[in-house]
Amino acid sequence: MNAQRVIADLRELAARTSTPDGAQRLAWGPVWRDARDWFKGKVDALGLPIRTDSAGNNWVTLPGNSPKTVIVGSHLDSVPNGGWLDGCLGVVAGLEALRMHAGSTPPATLTLVDWADEEGARFGRSLLGSAAAAGSLKIEEVRELKDRQGTRLVDALAENGVSLDRMLDAHRELETIPARAYLELHIEQGPVLESMNKSTGVVLGTFGVERHMIRFIGQAAHSGSTPIPMRRDAFLAAAQTALACRDIATRHSTPGAGVVCTVGIVNVEPKIVTAVPGVCEISLDQRALDPSVLAAMLREARDASAQAARDNNVKVEWRDLWRIDPRPFDPALVRLCEEAVREETGEAPRLPSGPLHDAAEMVPHMPVVMMFACSSNGLSHCKEEDTPEKYLETTIRAYLRLVQKAIAHVAAQ
Ligand SMILES: [Zn+2]
Numbered sequence: 001m002n003a004q005r006v007i008a009d010l011r012e013l014a015a016r017t018s019t020p021d022g023a024q025r026l027a028w029g030p031v032w033r034d035a036r037d038w039f040k041g042k043v044d045a046l047g048l049p050i051r052t053d054s055a056g057n058n059w060v061t062l063p064g065n066s067p068k069t070v071i072v073g074s075h076l077d078s079v080p081n082g083g084w085l086d087g088c089l090g091v092v093a094g095l096e097a098l099r100m101h102a103g104s105t106p107p108a109t110l111t112l113v114d115w116a117d118e119e120g121a122r123f124g125r126s127l128l129g130s131a132a133a134a135g136s137l138k139i140e141e142v143r144e145l146k147d148r149q150g151t152r153l154v155d156a157l158a159e160n161g162v163s164l165d166r167m168l169d170a171h172r173e174l175e176t177i178p179a180r181a182y183l184e185l186h187i188e189q190g191p192v193l194e195s196m197n198k199s200t201g202v203v204l205g206t207f208g209v210e211r212h213m214i215r216f217i218g219q220a221a222h223s224g225s226t227p228i229p230m231r232r233d234a235f236l237a238a239a240q241t242a243l244a245c246r247d248i249a250t251r252h253s254t255p256g257a258g259v260v261c262t263v264g265i266v267n268v269e270p271k272i273v274t275a276v277p278g279v280c281e282i283s284l285d286q287r288a289l290d291p292s293v294l295a296a297m298l299r300e301a302r303d304a305s306a307q308a309a310r311d312n313n314v315k316v317e318w319r320d321l322w323r324i325d326p327r328p329f330d331p332a333l334v335r336l337c338e339e340a341v342r343e344e345t346g347e348a349p350r351l352p353s354g355p356l357h358d359a360a361e362m363v364p365h366m367p368v369v370m371m372f373a374c375s376s377n378g379l380s381h382c383k384e385e386d387t388p389e390k391y392l393e394t395t396i397r398a399y400l401r402l403v404q405k406a407i408a409h410v411a412a413q
Contacts, residue, residue: 022383073113083385191378208326220278330367
């Protein structure tokens with residue numbers, strides 16, 4: 001197990017694909033292709049072939065005594081001005097797992113995947129490559145996507161040898177692999193592990209999300225002439241609802257199972273300093289790992305908005321924006337991950353993932369678990385993204401242990 005070699009590789013990749021503003025491995029562009037060339041060089045040195053699937057995902061397989069497969073992976077693409085660890089930590093640690101076994105035949109097959117376009121930073125569709133492999137990508141929903149320069153997704157894909165209409169073939173290609181485990185190491189991208197002074201966390205699953213717009217309709221009126229009890233102030237109803245949603249999240253949070261509610265948008269009309277707001281629209285984003293908790297949080301937010309509307313004599317309307325079910329990880333793999341983290345660090349903190357990851361796309365298809373490395377200052381998607389080196393080393397070692405355990409676990413099935 002050579003964690004230092006993983007860190008050296010990561011620094012080499014960062015030096016090659018970053019500017020002073022951070023990582024520039026934007027999917028389907030020249031720097032990302034260069035990162036993939038660098039990766040190919042490392043794989044070539046192991047004497048293993050790379051297979052690119054119909055969605056542009058890169059696969060490297062080390063055949064084992066059994067065809068039953070442990071998949072390790074993450075993504076090399078980054079947001080513009082991104083961090084040096086987001087995504088490539090999992091790919092480069094996976095490369096080290098292959099190196100550990102290269103030249104031998106492990107008891108189960110080990111496959112490394114580098115997913116294409118996890119970030120969606122250029123065309124706005126995250127998890128593009130893994131969603132295609134999972135079969136959940138809706139081609140018609142992405143066909144017309146363009147980047148800020150007006151380049152069409154279809155053309156950017158074609159430039160990289162990927163045909164949009166054939167991307168879902170990647171799903172059939174994945175189905176030919178007898179995958180029994182998917183393991184992804186990723187930087188946490190939040191402040192939880194750091195706040196606990198922990199290097200490494202066991203991830204229980206990715207949050208489900210309920211995203212809605214809530215519109216309150218009252219009556220705009222003169223701010224000087226309208227007595228408070230006679231007002232129909234839409235903003236106050238929205239504000240009351242936002243505060244209630246914070247309380248809902250606090251009430252449903254338990255240690256190790258935090259949940260969140262966020263009001264990120266507030267639009268008020270007529271937006272005049274001398275007018276009582278007649279209309280106020282707010283967004284609501286609720287996330288939880290437990291589906292029944294997420295459903296309860298949504299119900300309670302609806303009730304709170306209805307109460308706020310009554311209290312302020314306004315009407316309320318809800319509009320759905322987007323939702324996704326929680327994706328809990330596999331209990332047996334979560335236990336193996338706990339063992340690996342505990343053996344390396346003495347304890348095994350468990351936490352859910354707020355952001356989505358490629359791992360979430362694999363959940364319906366195979367047992368999945370993720371491991372998190374602590375984020376310095378909770379920062380990610382920026383050049384300041386980092387994990388203290390001592391923590392990074394410990395986490396990589398714990399992850400390589402997990403891969404060993406998963407290979408033994410799968411081979412014994
Ligand atoms: Zn990532």
